[in-house]
Amino acid sequence: xxxxxxxxxxxxxxxxxxxxxxxxxxxxxxxxxxxxxxxxxxxxxxxxxxxxxxxxxxxxxxxxxxxxxxxxxxxxxxxxxxxxxxxxxxxxxxxxxxxxxxxxxxxxxxxxxxxxxxxxxxxxxxxxxxxxxxxxxxxxxxxxxxxxxxxxxxxxxxx
Amino acid sequence: xxxxxxxxxxxxxxxxxxxxxxxxxxxxxxxxxxxxxxxxxxxxxxxxxxxxxxxxxxxxxxxxxxxxxxxxxxxxxxxxxxxxxxxxxxxxxxxxxxxxxxxxxxxxxxxxxxxxxxxxxxxxxxxxxxxxxxxxxxxxxxxxxxxxxxxxxxxxxxxxxxxxxxxxx
Numbered sequence: 001x002x003x004x005x006x007x008x009x010x011x012x013x014x015x016x017x018x019x020x021x022x023x024x025x026x027x028x029x030x031x032x033x034x035x036x037x038x039x040x041x042x043x044x045x046x047x048x049x050x051x052x053x054x055x056x057x058x059x060x061x062x063x064x065x066x067x068x069x070x071x072x073x074x075x076x077x078x079x080x081x082x083x084x085x086x087x088x089x090x091x092x093x094x095x096x097x098x099x100x101x102x103x104x105x106x107x108x109x110x111x112x113x114x115x116x117x118x119x120x121x122x123x124x125x126x127x128x129x130x131x132x133x134x135x136x137x138x139x140x141x142x143x144x145x146x147x148x149x150x151x152x153x154x155x156x157x158x159x
Numbered sequence: 160x161x162x163x164x165x166x167x168x169x170x171x172x173x174x175x176x177x178x179x180x181x182x183x184x185x186x187x188x189x190x191x192x193x194x195x196x197x198x199x200x201x202x203x204x205x206x207x208x209x210x211x212x213x214x215x216x217x218x219x220x221x222x223x224x225x226x227x228x229x230x231x232x233x234x235x236x237x238x239x240x241x242x243x244x245x246x247x248x249x250x251x252x253x254x255x256x257x258x259x260x261x262x263x264x265x266x267x268x269x270x271x272x273x274x275x276x277x278x279x280x281x282x283x284x285x286x287x288x289x290x291x292x293x294x295x296x297x298x299x300x301x302x303x304x305x306x307x308x309x310x311x312x313x314x315x316x317x318x319x320x321x322x323x324x325x326x327x328x
Binding site: 002003004005007008010011012014015018025026028029030031032033034035036037038039040041042043044045046048049050051052053055056057089090091094095097098099101107110111114115118119121124127128131132135136139140143144147151154155158159 | 163164166167168169170171173174177178181188191192193194195196197199200202203204205206207208209210211212213214215216218219220250252253254257258260261264270273274277278281283286288289290292293294297298301302305309312313316317320321324325
């Protein structure tokens with residue numbers, strides 16, 4: 001059976017269980033899902049087209065030379081820098097990383113890209129500074145960058 | 160809601176312009192771009208719908224109140240342990256997580272807990288199906304396994320650094 005169908009079945013079973021327990025809450029949940037869909041689908045459309053652009057215009061050699069295993073640890077750093085500046089929804093991170101992987105990117109570099117794309121955001125810096133202060137923000141972003149690099153090395157060695 | 164729709168339309172417009180320009184300059188490349196985008200869409204659509212439904216359910220059943228009850232007052236190791244695992248299962252983006260954490264911080268959660276929370280939230284367990292589909296289960300499992308120690312180290316280390324900075328200041 002198709003894996004997507006399995007996930008969908010699980011989601012619907014949970015939805016039915018939720019509805020049996022509390023119809024009102026379940027309606028709220030569906031509304032929340034709709035809102036997420038409205039936010040994420042347009043971004044996904046852009047990301048999917050960008051994936052096409054990468055496939056059509058960037059050769060395998062180029063991706064492999066920047067993010068491939070030949071780059072070693074530098075590839076992790078490049079992945080992290082790209083991820084830090086990437087303004088993409090977490091849901092879009094994995095499909096995009098998938099294309100990079102198909103085009104020869106190393107697992108270490110992909111880990112760097114995925115984690116920083118989720119955890120470090122140039123676009124969220126102002127909000128973070130406003131809510132938690134400069135010291136907190138600097139410490140968190142720098143420390144995250146360093147620790148992700150170390151995890152990237154683990155990925156490079158194990159996978 | 161209006162802003163949501165407007166943002167959605169902006170994204171769609173930008174995407175169509177990019178695709179349109181490519182298709183006009185080179186119809187063959189334009190077709191290729193469309194094919195890759197369609198393939199990725201078909202590969203992901205069922206999983207994405209399932210994930211959205213589950214995230215919606217999590218948002219309603221594990222609301223901010225539940226979280227702050229769990230994390231606001233729990234101090235020490237127990238708080239850190241909770242902060243390094245529970246956020247794995249919640250959705251949202253940094254834009255929604257930061258305000259929630261500000262509330263927790265104001266309610267007395269430690270710096271270590273807040274830092275661990277953000278990091279563990281990056282585990283993104285609800286998106287696991289998508290991650291497995293595009294990057295393989297070995298990548299996904301290793302990442303989820305490492306995110307918990309990552310969150311704990313992140314919490315302790317940043318607490319140490321920020322305490323030191325505060326004392327020196």
